[in-house]
Amino acid sequence: MSKNLKRRGTLCAILKKELFLATPLPFYLFALLGLMTAIPSYPIIVGIGYVALAIFNSDGFRRSNRDVEFTCTLPVERKDVVTSKTIFVVVIELLTLVFGVVGALLSVFLSSPNGNVVGLDPNLTFFGVAFSCFGVFNICYIPGYFKTGYKSGIPVLKGTIALLLVYSLVETAVNVVPRFNVIFDSLWGDFVFARAIVLVVGVIAYIILTVVANRIAQKRFEKVSL
Amino acid sequence: MxxxxxxxxxxxxxxxxxxxxxxxxxxxxxxxxxxxxxxxxxxxxxxxxxxxxxxxxxxxxxxxxxxxxxxxxxxxxxxxxxxxxxxxxxxxxxxxxxxxxxxxxxxxxxxxxxxxxxxxxxxxxxxxxxxxxxxxxxxxxxxxxxxxxxxxxxxxxxxxxxxxxxxxxxxxxxxxxxxxxxxxxxxxxxxxxxxxxxxxxxxxxxxxxxxxxIISEHTIVYGEKEQAATVKEKAIGIKENAYSFSALMKKSDAHSLSLTQEIPNLEDIMVYYSKGGKR
CATH class of the missing domain: 3.40.50.300 (P-loop containing nucleotide triphosphate hydrolases)
Structure with a gap:
């Protein structure tokens, strides 16, 4: 068997272990909180932010099961241990956003004609910003976690603060600059293209930040003694 | 392997x-x-x-x-x-x-x-x-x-x-x-x-x-407390009390001694090595 095929087989095995054995179903249920985008007049970033809590709790669960230590005794490369964890983080973030989109569609029927009065409407801008927020969370959390391979309190806290900071900056800009408010903070009307650009930029930022986070974490974890 | x-x-x-x-x-x-x-x-x-x-x-x-x-x-x-x-x-x-x-x-x-x-x-x-x-x-x-x-x-x-x-x-x-x-x-x-x-x-x-x-290379010697001085220099580990002593030694260092000797087991070897010259 070629080395590449072997590597792919190992990555597949470690992913299965990561997604189904190391993370029981209840942790994925946190993603349902993405539906909070449907709540009228509510700071909908809260539902998205619960991802941090899901990750923090799942880390505690992993620690109590000595998951990383167990994985490192198996025939795997350390960089695959990191990649599988990154993929888990991406899966739970994307799941949350999928439910966020479902919530956003429901909000069409639930929201007042004035839209969300306490923050961004659940529109393309919001999801673009949410992607950026997750990217910022990942660049703080993933390399932070793999400094030790088991301590996640400070990395999650740093990631959450960074996530809220980015979101607060966007909210402030949208509320302070009237033109931004018109362009970015509405469900209907013109400027769909401008909002779509924010989404695309958000997705690109998310991909870049997550890939960089994974690389930094891989390098750090090579030196960690468990 | x-x-x-x-x-x-x-x-x-x-x-x-x-x-x-x-x-x-x-x-x-x-x-x-x-x-x-x-x-x-x-x-x-x-x-x-x-x-x-x-x-x-x-x-x-x-x-x-x-x-x-x-x-x-x-x-x-x-x-x-x-x-x-x-x-x-x-x-x-x-x-x-x-x-x-x-x-x-x-x-x-x-x-x-x-x-x-x-x-x-x-x-x-x-x-x-x-x-x-x-x-x-x-x-x-x-x-x-x-x-x-x-x-x-x-x-x-x-x-x-x-x-x-x-x-x-x-x-x-x-x-x-x-x-x-x-x-x-x-x-x-x-x-x-x-x-x-x-x-x-x-x-x-x-x-x-x-x-x-490992076992055959070592021996435990026993003696009166006053005799301890004769083995102290070459003993790997020694235990002493008010009246007597016992020490683990290399067999090659103990063959000329006229003291009671015993074959050690692994536990003896581990304990005496860990003790060293301490009581």
Missing amino acids: FEVENLTKKYDGFTLDGVSFKIERGYITGFIGANGAGKSTTLRSMLGVIKPDSGKVRAFGLDFEKNEQEIKNRIAFSSGAFDYYSHERADRVAKYYSNFFAKWDNEKYEHYKKVFSLDGKKKVRDFSAGMKVKFSLALALSHGAELFVFDEPTSGLDPIARDEMLTIFQDIVADGQKSVLYSTHITSDLDKCADYILFIHEGKIILDGTKED
């Missing part, structure tokens, strides 16, 4: 200091040392769980650093009893574990479950300490491992379970193709089954050889 050369790892207050040894195919090697002597650090460093500061490991003719994945496919390592994913049923853990090994044989797994009387439907946390070790062994034996490395597998087991474990180790090496390396501080187990002994003390390997050679 497996070779460790100059393995070093520094911590605050402890150094694993240039550990070197070889494991021969077809034998059981007992790794002994007091608590904190460096047994677990050695085993975990040589398998990459802890990153050593320096040193080389070779297994099956391959360099460990460049072929970690290939080598770990042929090694079974267990740190104590199986204590991972305790909320899961054993069979489910085995299912995910099996994905990592090219040579996993499910029939063998079912066979060893029967041999060890393991109920795969039970959750890992519901296994007794002995069952957890057996589960670990069942997993290891089912993926065709050639070297079995166990860190304190018999600690906490009752004498019956320990004896059973030793029989299993002997069965593993019976075909002459597989080897067992296991750490313990229960030296009486090694008296029964080990072929080779590695003795680590304060991060250094101080004895490495066959059990028979």
Whole structure:
């Protein structure tokens, strides 16, 4: 068997272990909180932010099961241990956003004609910003976690603060600059293209930040003694 | 089969200091040392769980650093009893574990479950300490491992379970193709089954050889307290009380002494080496 095929087989095995054995179903249920985008007049970033809590709790669960230590005794490369964890983080973030989109569609029927009065409407801008927020969370959390391979309190806290900071900056800009408010903070009307650009930029930022986070974490974890 | 050369790892207050040894195919090697002597650090460093500061490991003719994945496919390592994913049923853990090994044989797994009387439907946390070790062994034996490395597998087991474990180790090496390396501080187990002994003390390997050679090279001498001065210089370790003394010595240093002598067991050797010149 070629080395590449072997590597792919190992990555597949470690992913299965990561997604189904190391993370029981209840942790994925946190993603349902993405539906909070449907709540009228509510700071909908809260539902998205619960991802941090899901990750923090799942880390505690992993620690109590000595998951990383167990994985490192198996025939795997350390960089695959990191990649599988990154993929888990991406899966739970994307799941949350999928439910966020479902919530956003429901909000069409639930929201007042004035839209969300306490923050961004659940529109393309919001999801673009949410992607950026997750990217910022990942660049703080993933390399932070793999400094030790088991301590996640400070990395999650740093990631959450960074996530809220980015979101607060966007909210402030949208509320302070009237033109931004018109362009970015509405469900209907013109400027769909401008909002779509924010989404695309958000997705690109998310991909870049997550890939960089994974690389930094891989390098750090090579030196960690468990 | 497996070779460790100059393995070093520094911590605050402890150094694993240039550990070197070889494991021969077809034998059981007992790794002994007091608590904190460096047994677990050695085993975990040589398998990459802890990153050593320096040193080389070779297994099956391959360099460990460049072929970690290939080598770990042929090694079974267990740190104590199986204590991972305790909320899961054993069979489910085995299912995910099996994905990592090219040579996993499910029939063998079912066979060893029967041999060890393991109920795969039970959750890992519901296994007794002995069952957890057996589960670990069942997993290891089912993926065709050639070297079995166990860190304190018999600690906490009752004498019956320990004896059973030793029989299993002997069965593993019976075909002459597989080897067992296991750490313990229960030296009486090694008296029964080990072929080779590695003795680590304060991060250094101080004895490495066959059990028979190590025992036959040492002797315990007994005498009156006043006679202690005659052996103190060459004694490896000495115990004194108000009236008498006993000391572990190299046989070659003790043959001219007209004192009572006794063949030591591994526990004596470990205790006297650890004590040194102290009371």
